[in-house]
Amino acid sequence: MPRDGYNGAMESIAAKTIVILISGRGSNMQAIVEARLPLRVAAVISNRPDAAGLAYAREHGLVAEAIDHREFSSRDDFDAALAAAIDRHRPDLLVLAGFMRILGDAFVGRFAGRMINIHPSLLPVFPGLHTHRRALAEGVKVHGATVHFVTPSLDHGPIVIQAAVPVLPDDDEATLAERVLEQEHRIYPLALRWFAEDRLVLDGGRVRIKPGHAGSRDSAQLLMAAS
Ligand code: GAR
Numbered sequence: 540m541p542r543d544g545y546n547g548a549m550e551s552i553a554a555k556t557i558v559i560l561i562s563g564r565g566s567n568m569q570a571i572v573e574a575r576l577p578l579r580v581a582a583v584i585s586n587r588p589d590a591a592g593l594a595y596a597r598e599h600g601l602v603a604e605a606i607d608h609r610e611f612s613s614r615d616d617f618d619a620a621l622a623a624a625i626d627r628h629r630p631d632l633l634v635l636a637g638f639m640r641i642l643g644d645a646f647v648g649r650f651a652g653r654m655i656n657i658h659p660s661l662l663p664v665f666p667g668l669h670t671h672r673r674a675l676a677e678g679v680k681v682h683g684a685t686v687h688f689v690t691p692s693l694d695h696g697p698i699v700i701q702a703a704v705p706v707l708p709d710d711d712e713a714t715l716a717e718r719v720l721e722q723e724h725r726i727y728p729l730a731l732r733w734f735a736e737d738r739l740v741l742d743g744g745r746v747r748i749k750p751g752h753a754g755s756r757d758s759a760q761l762l763m764a765a766s
Contacts, residue, residue, distance in 0.1 A: 555631040555735055559583045560621075560638035565592015566720065567636035567657055567727050572599060574728035578735045581628035584621070586640050602628075608640055618646040625650075632734055635689065636727065644691045652741055654689040655734070657727050659719050661685060661701055666694030671715045674706060682706050682715060684723045686730040688741060697746045699730045699739060 556579045559568050568583060569592070583596035588605035596603035606624055611617035617640070625633060635656040647654070660670040662685040674682040683703040690696040702722035706715060733739050738749040 554579045556581045556629060557632045557634050557731070558625050558628050558630040559596075559634045559636050561585045561590055561592040561636050562587050562639040563590050563592065563637055565590065565595055565637065567723055568592050569595055570724035571634070571636065571728050571731060572596075572601070574732070576728060576732055576735050578731060581630055582624075584624055586617075586621070586638070592637075614641070614643050615645070618643045622646055622649055632731075634731065641693065642689075647689055647691045650689070652688065655699065655730065656687055656689050656694070656696070657723055658685050658687065658694045659716070659723065660694075661703060662687060662694060662698065671712045671719065675710060675712065675715065680706050682719060684719050684726060686726055688746065697741055697744050699733070699746045699748075700726045702726045 554577055558581050559571065561568050561583060562585060565583075572580065572595075580601055582602040582604055583593065584604045584606060585593050586606060586608040588607050590605070593603045593605060604624060606617070606621050608617045611620065631653065633650050633654040635654065638656075658666070658670070660666070660674065661681070661683040664679075665673050671682070681703050683701055685701045686699040687694075687696040688699065702725065704715075704718045704722055710718075730739075733748055733751075736751060738751060740747040740749060
């Protein structure tokens with residue numbers, strides 16, 4: 540179990556710090572915590588006080604905070620309170636893990652290049668809500684998930700990693716969502732491992748992944764394993 544939000548076994552002093560934003564269940568946050576990455580999780584913050592993920596975070600010794608968006612009269616006021624709460628933890632990276640509030644341009648600008656998100660589709664297709672339902676309605680044969688840096692456009696930005704899953708003839712929204720979520724739980728910790736190892740390079744609108752030490756997995760291997 541992590542102590543003091545510290546999530547890795549070996550490194551301590553040089554570990555980068557992340558803050559995770561959630562809105563609900565928090566299964567991606569859980570996958571990140573359980574991956575025991577060489578990162579310090581400074582806090583988990585939810586815009587919903589009843590988010591199940593907050594209970595998990597507290598049970599695992601993490602700082603867990605709620606900033607209820609319903610208590611603010613405007614999006615800008617909420618964004619400002621959220622940004623202030625995040626800044627107190629001085630994160631190197633802000634990790635959106637099922638955070639379901641649209642963030643304003645000022646907030647996104649403040650964390651530009653330091654904010655990452657996971658989305659349940661192969662972006663740039665199916666940004667927004669109900670991605671699995673829309674994938675089934677369109678009859679696509681391949682669906683998946685994307686980890687990307689956040690820009691002011693909704694569910695859009697330089698792509699770090701994607702994982703694809705087949706859409707099977709008998710799939711419904713639930714079975715497809717389950718298959719995609721399984722991949723989300725693999726690719727988000729991997730993307731954050733690359734970040735922890737200083738291997739992510741934002742190059743214009745694209746992300747380059749610097750080679751790791753011998754034996755580390757690269758994205759091509761991961762995608763093949765996912766198919
Ligand atoms: C995940 O499927 C994530 O990709 C999605 O919400 C779910 C959260 O689940 N995020 C978005 O749709 C963002 N546009 P979780 O709370 O169990 O991690």
